[in-house]
Amino acid sequence: MLPSPFHSLGLDFSRAISRKFERGRFVVIGADPEKLERQFTETGREAVVLGTSRDLPAKLRQGDSAAHFEIAVWFYPPEKSEDDRVAEDLSRCADNIVLIPGRGADVSERRPQLVECFRRFGFLPDYECDLSDLAPAAIRLQPRPSEPADALIPAVEATFARLNTRLDASQRGYQIQESELEAAHRHIAALEEKLLKLKEYRRELKSLKAQRQILRKSPERRIGQLLLAPYRLPEKFVKAIRKKLRPRAAKFARSAAPTQYQEWFERHRASVSDLKRMRHEARAFACQPLISVITPVFNTPVHRLEEAVESVLAQAYENWELLLVDDGSSSVDLLDALPHLAARDQRIHLEKLGKHAGISAASNQGLTRAGGEWVAFLDHDDVIEPDALFQFAKLLQIQRDAEMIYSDEDKLDEDGFEAPLFKPDWSPDFFLSYNYVGHLTAARRDVVQKVGGFRSEFDSAQDYDLFLRVAEQTDRIHHIPRVLYHWRRSADSSAISVRQKRGQLDATRRAIEDHLKHRGERARVAVDWRTHAFCVRRDLLLARKISIIIPSCHGAESLERCIGSLTSKTRYPGYEIVIVQGDQKSPEAAVSSSSFPGRLLYFSGATNGSAAKNFAVNQTENPWLLFLDDSIEVIEPDWLAIMAEHVQRPPVGAVGARLLNPSNTIEHAGIVLGVNGIAQPAFRGFAAEHPGASRQLQVTRNCSAVSSACMLTRREIFQQAGGFDENLPGALADVDLCLKMRRASSLIVYTPF
Structure with a gap:
């Protein structure tokens, strides 16, 4: 196939150039007339499009x-x-x-030629006009008098700055692709290792088969067959009966024997008596907002949609409306069923789009028609628990200023409920790793409308994109720790895998990038192909100097390994090492003072780790502080830079890293409260590559506290929190410090990278 002679145009070229020139007629030369005329028609601008410059004289003679x-x-x-x-x-x-x-034009050669050519006719470049969103080398010419060279310097410098910005963006894009490629290589390496094991198993199996063939031909086996022949017939008959009954028995066993989760869920879901009590309680609520449940519908199996509608009709909280929005379905059965479903209750409203426009367009139609103060979103084949809307309304009795609410969820298939997703409370960093909020989510309608509703360009990740934009407007986001939504597994649903929906990962990444751009954060977003979560690497805007404070508690040998790995593997540009020792006369102190780099501080109360750290902070001046145990050894060169990417963010109070044991299992991945006592490390003992619950081991997230075995913070945040409480044992002092930071509205961040 011959290549097109025309320049390749973006899908929104006419819209982009119309934004630059808001009035006037266009003549365009050298573009595909059919494509570009269609674009200008859709934009509503008048334009003449000529395939080549040879067509121009005829047009001018008109x-x-x-x-x-x-x-x-x-x-x-x-x-x-x-x-x-x-x-x-x-x-x-x-x-x-x-x-x-x-197409094929050499900018470095052709552009100077053309600028000189047009100069002869009185047209000169307008360097202040930025057309880089049309094409990096696009330039505007206007009739204007010649200017002295000095007058052009500011405009040329501004043009250079714009080009440099685009170069930075291209470099970030390259770094994203490089990060994804590295992740893919790691994934491939793991698969190759598994493949080698499978090949080894295959060789062993082949050897066993050969041995079996030898045994089959042995005289002993032949004699055994003759002796056992009379007993074989009844055995074969029994096997045939078992084979015939096995599928039925297996199916019966699956349906008859609930899983551990299903048993747990049945014990904790609302009973009939609970629902009766909830209906009575809801009628007495001081705040009874109308909740509009929006359900886009497209060629849904009728029985699945009926189940979804039934789940709304069964709600204990009765002040709701259900908007079924048909997105141009072609299913005759569905089109026949929709009016009957809408007629079942006066609170059910049916909306229809003239043609199939996608889930965002259908959802926006529902938003337009919604009358509720709150809007909730229900997929057309999923179901919600009878107490779902009651729990949302109940939370609003306490949290009147809430602006978004989400619940826990699970999956639904032919065998019942499974794969529960027990979610944390609002965790903005975790939410940037993947859309854990998911279902069931409700938001104030005015907030959703303020951010512009759903955007079709993010279809397949449209809900994530919407929630990210809502999170830009508010942090009044609340979690209901109850499984209230059942997400049905189906052939085209990402409830099975994100790969079930084409383009979902790309749409998700674009949504995250757009969110970060709106917040003014320069960052790279890469997908982790093992977990299908996302890694956000922010640009380190200013690498502030860090005081690395190491209380020496485990002797000179441990300290030597710690500092050796620190100095040989850390890639961060500016830090000082501050070692806190006990009595200056101790043998360990004498060795340390002559062997180790950095500053050596002596503190008589060094056995109290909190007091030693507070003492060291007062002896240093650097703006950032890293507390490090002397038993820690560095394994990743970028560890400190990655932690610094987070601590530079104003909302962040402290950052903790993933710590591994020599057995390659988790020692620290954040601290949770109220588990096996006051506080416990999360996921301790898990394998290093284990994803953890909801991928939490392998993604950046917020947590209640992190350990000072490796904790980075800013000096002013540390001092405002009052430092470590010297009356608490080590681990509790860490928790206390982090809780004081959180009380001051700072985030605590765990990063595994």
């Missing part, structure tokens, strides 16, 4: 009114045979000329 254009766009070709003629024609018929390199 008369004065038809031959004048406010804007001329020329996708100039590689050759310069007609430059003078085209420059003269465009200079006579247009007020503004935009030059864009066409």
